[in-house]
Amino acid sequence: MSRKRIPTIHDVARLAGVSTGTVSRALNARSGVHPVTRQRVMEAVNQLGYVPSVAARELAGRIESVGVMVTPRIWKYSPYFILLFEALSEALWQEGYQLVEVPMSPAGEPLQAAAGYIVLGAHDHDPRLERMSQNHPNSVLVGVHPNMFWVAPDDPGGAYAATQHLLELGHREIAHLGAAGQVGRERFEGYRQALQDYGVPYRPELVLNGAFTILPAYRAVRRAWEGGLRFSGLFAASDEMALGAIAALEDLGLDVPHDVSVVGFDDLPDLERPLTTVRQEIPAIASTAVALLKEAISRTPPRGVRVGVQLVVRETTARKR
Amino acid sequence: MSRKRIPTIHDVARLAGVSTGTVSRALNARSGVHPVTRQRVMEAVNQLGYVPSVAARELAGRIESVGVMVTPRIWKYSPYFILLFEALSEALWQEGYQLVEVPMSPAGEPLQAAAGYIVLGAHDHDPRLERMSQNHPNSVLVGVHPNMFWVAPDDPGGAYAATQHLLELGHREIAHLGAAGQVGRERFEGYRQALQDYGVPYRPELVLNGAFTILPAYRAVRRAWEGGLRFSGLFAASDEMALGAIAALEDLGLDVPHDVSVVGFDDLPDLERPLTTVRQEIPAIASTAVALLKEAISRTPPRGVRVGVQLVVRETTARKR
DNA sequence: CGTAAATTCGTAAACGCTTACAAGAATCCA
DNA sequence: TGGATTCTTGTAAGCGTTTACGAATTTACG
Structure with a gap:
């Protein structure tokens, strides 16, 4: 049961009747080959x-590998982070890095050497x-930290835009379904x-608490509405x-967006629904992270970047009746 | 802002006053060095x-890297898959592989060469x-497929054990909250x-449909119960x-486990709750996947393995009143 | 058609590590 | 003490790729 040899650049060269150098150029360089x-x-x-063998490429200095460290428990917020993970993989690949x-x-040390590190999902004051x-x-945080390189979406700005949208539609009683943590606070700030x-007075009772996830949100809204x-x-x-x-609103017999407009x-x-929402440009966050990583690797003093965010109006908001 | 040179085995050899071969042996071999x-x-x-540079080690044939391919959309079932991902990383590392x-x-080809591949989360008939x-x-699927290597938990067995547990507690009206897809079907089969x-008659109306996630389950149960x-x-x-x-049951004023016993x-x-449930040994699945991977790499004919599963009784089930 | 410039391509060194091989040093036993 | 063993170590080839260098070929142009 002999293992089939994995073809190398030499095999390709032989079959094509050229040298390995040419194969490499044909594969990598834009020009210089007929x-x-x-x-x-x-x-x-x-x-x-x-x-191509990644290991050989790396050895030859063509690519480097960067470590992504994922805090455990991250899966609680998962859809977002998984998308981010995929986007990072893609962005790193583009720039000649391997994820x-x-x-x-537990002490907070990476267990493997890499050219640089990207840290995801650590708590506020971890x-x-x-x-x-x-x-x-040589590391970058996706989040906010005073003396590291960091990237984060413009949470306050996005929250502001979302609330503004509702206000422009004529709504005055605008509830906020919030969550704990730094991100939750920043989004709340934008709303406020x-x-x-x-000029709309802030009413604390309109702020409900969820947890970034679906069921607590359902229950909070349903309970609040049933409570009057x-x-x-x-x-x-x-x-x-x-x-x-x-x-929750629909289970209560209400219509979205006609009775209540909702922004995510x-x-x-x-x-399942075409949501009016604030779009986080996950690919942009990923590529910014990679750009910062390059700075970090060359030992530039750390800085943080807010990635812009954009309101997308779809079918869950409407003008107030 | 010059980047600090990463020390190599040569630097170590020079400092220690020995040859690189000796350093390598000192690091890897149990014996053969004073x-x-x-x-x-x-x-x-x-x-x-x-x-040590992972790339160089790999090139020199000391370790190999295995690619894990994650189907997009996987995040819909995410907690489970993220845990699996982490477990795989661990298990591979143990065996001298790098993840x-x-x-x-889109066509289904890996974009990078590796000694082997582990595929996660592909659809039934992808x-x-x-x-x-x-x-x-040289690839292994976590799931079930007739002509690949595959690992999967013993879904029918686990479902059987869960239902059996309820039966042994004296319950006779046992509902099933199921989901679509192969996994969903297999768990349903165990129940049936x-x-x-x-000797308990099967009543189709007791089978509710969710989607593996929390909110659809909530709504299905609530609606069904409200419907009588x-x-x-x-x-x-x-x-x-x-x-x-x-x-859902608690929102309806019922007590779990005294009014209804629930198994996950x-x-x-x-x-948030100590659930009576069927434990999937995720580390076992991961290490089985790695074991199969080794077979796959040496081109053994493919086979599948069911990893055992275990009922864990906690606080959401009780004897029927 | 002839020369200069541009393009294309092959050669070989380098990347950091492992390991087969051989040489040298230490140990053993008669 | 001397030869045979056993340990320890250095040497160098090889893993699959990239890329600087220079040779060979093609193209441009007067």
Whole structure:
């Protein structure tokens, strides 16, 4: 049961009748190889099913690997983070990096060496972040931290835009379905600021608490409404929460958007409803992270970047009746 | 802002006053190097903060990397898959493999070469699986497929045990909260078989439909109960569904487990309730996948393995009143 | 048609590590 | 003490790729 040898660049070269250098150029460089030759090489590649060895590429200095450290428990917020993970993989690949998932020791040290690190999902004041920022200047946090490189979406701005949208539609009783943590706070701030700028008094009882996930949102909204709370607009701190809210409202016999307009946050793909929401450009966050990573690797002083965010109006909001 | 050179085995050798071969042996081999020499090498390693280059090791044939391909949309079932991902990373590392996340082309081809592949989360009859099974005999599916290597938990067995547990507690009206797809079907089969073996007639109206996730489960249970359906036991096809069901029942003023006993499936960690459930040994699934991968790499004919599953009785089931 | 410039391609070194091989040093036993 | 063993170590080839360099070929142009 002998193992089939994996084809290498030499096999391709032999089959195409060229040298390995040429194969490499045909594969990587935009120019410097005759179209006809390139064609022959590509055919050989397809015929053999050749795929370049990442290890060899890395050794030759063509790519480097960067470690992505994922905090455990991250799966509680999962759809968002998984999308981010995929986007990072893609963005790194584009820039000639390879994504390696590296475990983080309890003390906060990466368990594998890499050219740089990207940290996902650490808590607000996780001591491991201090550790990373001290010992690993070549790392980037997706989140906010004063003395690291960081990227984060413009949460306050997005929340502001969402609330503003509801206000512009004529709504005055606007509830907010919020969550704890730094992100939750920032989104709440945007909501509050928008109300203030439009001269609508802030009413604490209109702020409900969810947890970024769907069922707590459903229950909070249903309970609040059954308890007599009324509003014609709702800004939810995540799409999942928005879906929960909509389900609750509909189960109560209300119509979205005609009785209540709902705005979400994130713009997750493939949702069951076309949500009016604030889109996070996950690919943009990923590519910003990679750009910062390059700075971090060259030991530039750390800085943070807010990635813009965009209101997408779909079918869950309407003008107030 | 020059980047600090990463120390190599040569630097270590120079500092320790030995050859690179000796350093390598000191690091890898149990024997064949004088204790005193080894000591000197280790000191040099620590002093320089040397970490072996994974790429070079791989090129030299010491370790191999295996690609894990994650189907998009996987995040819909996410907690389970993220845990699995982490477990795989761990299990591979143990066996001297490195986990690399490799993107899958739309056609179903891995975009990076690796010693082997593990495929996660592809749909039942995904054409890309056919493709993989044809072109990449060195791959393992977590799931079930006739002509690939595959691992899967013992879904029918687990479902049987869950239902049996409810029957043994004296319940006779046992509902099933199910989901679509192969996994959903297999869990349903276990439920049905158990009823039959205990002489309890199968009543189709007791089978509710969720979608593996929490909110649809909540709504299905709530609606069914409000519609007059009654049962004293419920077997849910996933823990998330069980949580949704419990929330619904409690919102209806019922007590779990005294009015209704609920059993889940998966045994996710850190749930808000101590669920009676069927535990999937995720680490076992991961290590089985790795074991099969080794077979696959050596081109053994494909086979599938069911990993055992275990009923864990906690606080959501009770004897029928 | 002839020369200069541009394009294309082959050669070989380098990346960091492992390991087969051989040489040298230490140990053993008669 | 001397030869045979056994340990320890250095040497160098090889893993699959990229890329600087220079040779060979093609193109451009007067």
